[in-house]
Structure formats: structure tokens, C-alpha cells
Amino acid sequence: MGYAQLVIGPAGSGKSTYCSSLNRHCETVGRTMHIVNLDPAAENFDYPVAMDIRELISLEDVMEELGLGPNGGLIYCMEHLEENLDDWLTEELDNYLDDDYLVFDCPGQIELFSHVPVLRNFVEHLKRKGFNVCAVYMLDSQFMTDVTKFISGCMASLSAMVQLELPHVNILSKMDLVSDKKNIEDFLNPEPRALLSELNQRMGPQFAKLNKSLIELYTVCVGSNRQLHTIWRRCRCESQGF
Numbered sequence: 748m749g750y751a752q753l754v755i756g757p758a759g760s761g762k763s764t765y766c767s768s769l770n771r772h773c774e775t776v777g778r779t780m781h782i783v784n785l786d787p788a789a790e791n792f793d794y795p796v797a798m799d800i801r802e803l804i805s806l807e808d809v810m811e812e813l814g815l816g817p818n819g820g821l822i823y824c825m826e827h828l829e830e831n832l833d834d835w836l837t838e839e840l841d842n843y844l845d846d847d848y849l850v851f852d853c854p855g856q857i858e859l860f861s862h863v864p865v866l867r868n869f870v871e872h873l874k875r876k877g878f879n880v881c882a883v884y885m886l887d888s889q890f891m892t893d894v895t896k897f898i899s900g901c902m903a904s905l906s907a908m909v910q911l912e913l914p915h916v917n918i919l920s921k922m923d924l925v926s927d928k929k930n931i932e933d934f935l936n937p938e939p940r941a942l943l944s945e946l947n948q949r950m951g952p953q954f955a956k957l958n959k960s961l962i963e964l965y966t967v968c969v970g971s972n973r974q975l976h977t978i979w980r981r982c983r984c985e986s987q988g989f
């Protein structure tokens with residue numbers, strides 16, 4: 748059985764940087780892993796690319812030939828990938844042996860892990876090929892600096908959990924940019940009533956009922972799935988000067 752991480756999260760949240768850090772870490776501890784680029788728009792890589800969606804289709808070609816914009820073009824590319832799961836992906840996966848560890852660096856379009864079924868079907872295909880898959884959700888630590896951003900970050904991550912139905916780990920990126928780390932501690936294991944009271948203070952009274960429902964949802968999710976809790980990461984990017 749092979750193993751796979753699907754690295755997802757909003758655009759610019761640090762997915763590629765995480766893949767690169769993970770690669771350096773594995774090199775240091777003598778473990779082998781292979782990083783797959785699933786972003787048809789990606790250009791530069793700070794890690795060795797084992798498999799690349801751009802060998803199948805590139806965003807630039809799609810935009811030029813079909814006259815699509817960057818977002819529509821990307822969805823087109825991902826749907827093309829979906830159509831080629833049994834051909835291109837299967838052939839590529841055949842190069843990997845049992846026990847190999849693949850890390851998929853995904854595009855950041857939120858549609859892919861909220862409602863467009865491409866990634867879900869991609870995961871199903873990996874599972875059929877004998878891979879044990881988990882999702883790694885990158886969240887910019889700026890989402891942990893106030894209650895409204897925190898709720899929005901949790902909801903985006905929750906939507907990926909519901910859509911993909913995978914073991915799911917949240918990782919906070921860009922911790923080096925947070926000046927007040929104490930503030931983040933407060934959000935790592937928050938008290939629902941305190942969250943609600945803060946939300947109500949931040950928003951107009953007409954949102955009180957919505958706020959209550961959101962916090963109830965948050966409480967149910969955290970209660971039933973401890974994985975919603977966020978693991979924070981101090982990204983070690985010394986080589987990039989962070």
C-alpha cells in the first residue's frame with residue numbers, strides 16, 4: 748500500500764513552501780518521498796517534481812486555445828485531469844512501489860475543495876490504486892488573529908473535510924509573521940462562549956442569531972472530530988530568509 752498527502756488550502760497559503768520544507772526534512776532524516784505538482788499554472792519549484800500535471804495539460808495552453816480566463820482555465824485543466832485518471836495518472840502511479848510516499852501540491856482555487864468534485868474523484872482513484880490518503884489543509888496564521896477571520900478559516904477547512912471525507916490535518920503557515928503569538932494560543936483551544944461573545948461584540952445585533960448558529964456548528968464539529976483542532980507549524984524557511 749502506498750501513502751499520499753493531498754496538500755490543499757487557499758491560494759498563497761503556503762502549500763508549495765510546505766512541500767519544499769517537507770522535502771528538505773525528509774532528505775535530512777533519510778526518508779524518501781515524492782512530490783507531485785497538480786497545479787497546471789505553477790512555474791517555479793523549490794523541490795524536485797516527481798510527477799507534473801503540466802505534462803498532461805498546461806493552463807497557458809488552455810487559456811490561449813480556448814480563450815478562458817485563469818480561473819475557468821484552471822477548472823478546465825482539473826476536469827481534464829479527472830477525465831484522464833485511468834490513463835495518465837494510472838500510468839504515472841505505476842512507477843511507484845508499495846510503501847512509496849507521495850505528496851500532492853494542489854492548486855489553491857477554493858472551488859476544488861468546496862463543491863467541484865474533481866479532487867474528491869481524484870482521491871477515490873488514489874484509494875482504488877491502493878493509496879492511503881490524508882488531507883493537509885494549509886491555513887495562513889493571519890486567520891487566527893481575530894474571531895471573524897478564525898470562523899471563516901474554520902468554515903473553509905470544514906468544507907474541505909466534508910467534501911473530501913479524508914483524515915484531515917490543519918497546519919498554520921506563516922507563523923513567523925505573527926507578532927503576538929499569545930493571541931494565537933487563545934484560538935487553538937477556544938471556549939465557544941467566549942468566541943460567541945467576541946463575535947457579537949464585533950458584529951451588529953442583527954447577526955446575533957447567525958453567530959449563535961455558527962458557534963453551535965463549530966462546537967459540534969470540534970466535539971465530534973478533534974482533528975478540526977489546528978496544529979500550528981513554525982515553518983522553517985531559513986534558506987528563504989524568513
Ligand SMILES: Nc1nc2c(ncn2[C@@H]2O[C@H](COP(=O)(O)OP(=O)(O)OP(=O)(O)O)[C@@H](O)[C@H]2O)c(=O)[nH]1
Pocket residue numbers: 756757758759760761762763764765786853854855856920921922923924982984989
Ligand atoms: N514569511 C513566510 N512566508 C511564507 C511562508 N510560507 C509561504 N510563504 C510565502 O507565501 C507566498 C505563497 O507561498 P506558496 O508556498 O507559493 O503558497 P501556495 O499555497 O503554494 O500558493 P498557490 O500555489 O498560489 O496557491 C510565497 O511568497 C511564500 O514565500 C512562511 O511560513 N512564512
